[in-house]
Amino acid sequence: MGTRDLTILTDVSMITCIVQRGKAEAVVQAAQDAGAQGATIYYGYGSGVRERLGVLGLAVDVEKEIITTLVADDQLDRIFERMYFAGELDVPAAGIMYVTRLEKAATYIPQDIIERIAAKGEISE
Amino acid sequence: MPRKINFSSFSRELNVHKNQLSYNEMIPPVVYDEAGRELPHKPAALVISGNDIYRLLQPYLSVRFLDQFRAVTPLAIYLAAFQIFILRQPVMDSGIITGGLISVIIGLMLFMEGLKVGLMPFGEALGTSLPAKAGLATVLIVVFLLGIGVTFAEPAIGALQTAGSLVDVARAPYLYTLLTAWAGTLVLVVGIGVGLAAALGTIRFIYGWSLKPLIYLSLTPVLGLSCYMALDPELAKVLGLAFDCGAVTTGPVTVPLVLSLGIGIAHAAGKGSDSLSGFGIVTLASLFPIIAVMLLALYVSAQVSPAEIIEAAAIASAGTTGLAWFERTPGLEIIGGIRAIVPLVIFLLLVMVLLLREKVPNPGIIGFGILLCILGMIVFNLGLSYGLSKLGEQSGGLVPAAFTSIEAVDSSPLYVMSVGLFISLGFAWILGFGATLAEPALNALGMTVENLTNGSFRKSTLMYAVSLGVGFGISLGVAKIIFNIPIAWLVVPGYLLAIALTWFSNEEFVNIAWDSAGVTTGPVTVPLVLAMGLGFGNALGAIEGFGILSMASIGPIVAVLTTGLYIRWKLSRRDLQAAQQNLQSTKPEGI
Numbered sequence: 001m002g003t004r005d006l007t008i009l010t011d012v013s014m015i016t017c018i019v020q021r022g023k024a025e026a027v028v029q030a031a032q033d034a035g036a037q038g039a040t041i042y043y044g045y046g047s048g049v050r051e052r053l054g055v056l057g058l059a060v061d062v063e064k065e066i067i068t069t070l071v072a073d074d075q076l077d078r079i080f081e082r083m084y085f086a087g088e089l090d091v092p093a094a095g096i097m098y099v100t101r102l103e104k105a106a107t108y109i110p111q112d113i114i115e116r117i118a119a120k121g122e123i124s125e
Numbered sequence: 126m127p128r129k130i131n132f133s134s135f136s137r138e139l140n141v142h143k144n145q146l147s148y149n150e151m152i153p154p155v156v157y158d159e160a161g162r163e164l165p166h167k168p169a170a171l172v173i174s175g176n177d178i179y180r181l182l183q184p185y186l187s188v189r190f191l192d193q194f195r196a197v198t199p200l201a202i203y204l205a206a207f208q209i210f211i212l213r214q215p216v217m218d219s220g221i222i223t224g225g226l227i228s229v230i231i232g233l234m235l236f237m238e239g240l241k242v243g244l245m246p247f248g249e250a251l252g253t254s255l256p257a258k259a260g261l262a263t264v265l266i267v268v269f270l271l272g273i274g275v276t277f278a279e280p281a282i283g284a285l286q287t288a289g290s291l292v293d294v295a296r297a298p299y300l301y302t303l304l305t306a307w308a309g310t311l312v313l314v315v316g317i318g319v320g321l322a323a324a325l326g327t328i329r330f331i332y333g334w335s336l337k338p339l340i341y342l343s344l345t346p347v348l349g350l351s352c353y354m355a356l357d358p359e360l361a362k363v364l365g366l367a368f369d370c371g372a373v374t375t376g377p378v379t380v381p382l383v384l385s386l387g388i389g390i391a392h393a394a395g396k397g398s399d400s401l402s403g404f405g406i407v408t409l410a411s412l413f414p415i416i417a418v419m420l421l422a423l424y425v426s427a428q429v430s431p432a433e434i435i436e437a438a439a440i441a442s443a444g445t446t447g448l449a450w451f452e453r454t455p456g457l458e459i460i461g462g463i464r465a466i467v468p469l470v471i472f473l474l475l476v477m478v479l480l481l482r483e484k485v486p487n488p489g490i491i492g493f494g495i496l497l498c499i500l501g502m503i504v505f506n507l508g509l510s511y512g513l514s515k516l517g518e519q520s521g522g523l524v525p526a527a528f529t530s531i532e533a534v535d536s537s538p539l540y541v542m543s544v545g546l547f548i549s550l551g552f553a554w555i556l557g558f559g560a561t562l563a564e565p566a567l568n569a570l571g572m573t574v575e576n577l578t579n580g581s582f583r584k585s586t587l588m589y590a591v592s593l594g595v596g597f598g599i600s601l602g603v604a605k606i607i608f609n610i611p612i613a614w615l616v617v618p619g620y621l622l623a624i625a626l627t628w629f630s631n632e633e634f635v636n637i638a639w640d641s642a643g644v645t646t647g648p649v650t651v652p653l654v655l656a657m658g659l660g661f662g663n664a665l666g667a668i669e670g671f672g673i674l675s676m677a678s679i680g681p682i683v684a685v686l687t688t689g690l691y692i693r694w695k696l697s698r699r700d701l702q703a704a705q706q707n708l709q710s711t712k713p714e715g716i
Contacts, residue, residue, distance in 0.1 A: 055489070058242055091181055
């Protein structure tokens with residue numbers, strides 16, 4: 001049995017973006033165009049501003065799509081901004097997004113990338 | 126020290142103004158009453174300004190507008206293009222027709238949205254709480270009355286009444302009187318048919334009955350009455366209408382409202398887990414009204430004689446000079462719209478408040494939805510008169526010019542008889558095939574069916590089977606008008622074939638096939654096809670132009686049942702081959 005490696009990623013943040021049903025695809029595309037690796041979408045119901053808009057609230061879907069994506073701290077602001085405008089969050093009742101600082105993350109990392117970074121001496125044991 | 130700035134980040138900085146604001150600044154103050162208790166926070170209504178309202182509403186409206194636009198425009202373009210390029214006739218009143226079509230689109234958009242926010246919440250609330258609070262008998266009565274109510278609210282039902290004005294009283298007196306003097310009663314008996322079907326369908330859900338015997342039982346009177354009425358030359362002219370009524374009833378109001386109630390009841394009875402529980406009601410709701418209309422025709426024929434009707438019509442037409450405001454457009458459409466929705470709303474309200482003793486959730490929003498429904502119905506009805514019916518009647522009236530000489534077209538017949546006939550039937554076929562394939566309800570049914578059959582009946586297979594069925598059905602219906610074939614000759618063998626296929630098919634395919642007939646007749650197709658048939662019939666001097674829709678409902682039933690049998694045969698043959706191969710591959714080891 002060979003040993004198995006686990007590489008911990010640090011300096012990771014999670015962006016969570018809640019938009020109306022149907023908007024997620026554009027938001028994920030914007031995040032990926034800006035360099036995010038992937039995104040997870042799940043569905044939920046939400047309310048708040050919708051009820052305070054009166055009849056105009058009918059234009060707001062109660063069904064929401066929640067997008068989470070993990071990004072490096074260096075690209076955080078760029079991606080955050082792109083997602084904000086892709087989701088058109090500057091419209092009333094369109095949704096909200098926020099950033100959570102993560103302590104660590106781990107996933108599959110291609111061997112050549114590990115070697116390249118190790119060559120620069122940026123991997124700590 | 127020189128510094129480098131990325132130009133894109135520089136320009137972004139110019140466009141996006143980033144500000145920071147502490148959320149703490151935005152929280153509302155905590156308010157206490159005299160006793161020092163904290164009062165719950167009630168946020169004030171949000172007032173937004175012009176540009177924000179536009180940005181909020183623009184995607185909401187454009188999605189809904191485009192939905193209806195996609196349903197109406199291709200059909201209208203097809204009809205107009207056919208008329209211009211094949212028949213070489215300009216579209217008359219094109220301005221009025223375009224305006225009418227736009228109001229159909231807007232009317233449907235408003236109506237559908239109103240249905241979603243105004244009427245569906247009622248249906249859902251009834252479906253979940255009615256079975257819990259009332260006995261089976263009460264539930265069934267409510268379902269029955271709801272069936273009548275939704276029939277009046279069905280947008281396509283208005284097309285029947287519009288069609289009445291095109292019938293010649295001297296040649297088909299019973300048909301004329303059913304569509305004019307008895308028009309209200311006609312819709313009522315159709316509604317009673319739908320109501321009975323909904324009640325029976327609900328009982329079927331609860332006890333898990335098979336659909337097959339119900340089909341045989343309800344088709345027996347349909348076929349018996351058809352044969353009886355076909356023998357009487359006066360009554361035979363009503364048969365086309367009776368069969369078409371069955372196709373008209375299963376539209377965008379009836380299906381979701383009645384189904385949501387039926388499924389809710391089945392769930393409450395603990396029988397909702399069956400994968401087929403949603404099916405069947407649509408089938409019964411398209412068969413029962415046929416019987417109801419036939420019985421009404423028999424009753425009318427016992428009450429008045431053809432001579433009396435013609436006499437009465439003559440008196441009525443003599444007195445038409447001073448029509449009241451509500452008998453002319455647009456007054457007629459406004460009254461029609463209100464009469465279609467308001468009784469249904471009052472009924473739903475009464476059940477909700479008196480029977481369930483529940484408060485109406487969000488009365489403001491629901492009221493707004495109902496208002497949208499009424500407004501949408503009025504606009505749709507206007508569009509029906511000026512757009513869809515006019516266009517359908519016009520192209521229906523001109524198509525015969527392809528093979529025979531008619532007054533409206535100078536150079537007719539435009540083509541040799543055989544070519545012209547082929548063009549006319551081909552026109553009808555493409556119309557039926559295309560309109561059905563584009564119907565959103567069919568797409569939804571296709572997905573359900575693919576899931577139900579674990580992928581053995583693919584979505585596209587079903588969609589093409591149904592569309593082919595409708596295409597051939599409409600062609601047959603047009604052929605019926607051209608060659609003046611009595612409708613009974615087509616309908617009776619058609620249903621007998623469907624019965625035979627039903628006998629050999631398994632329960633799942635029977636459910637799917639018989640329901641697929643109902644989804645094909647949407648609020649755009651029905652008026653267009655009805656008006657086309659009547660215009661066609663008038664141009665040819667046929668007695669009545671009904672029957673096309675009924676052929677369009679038998680077509681898909683036969684097509685889907687046949688496809689189902691074919692798939693089963695293919696599967697069983699594959700299993701057989703696999704078994705033989707297994708046998709062969711195991712043989713050498715055995716020896």
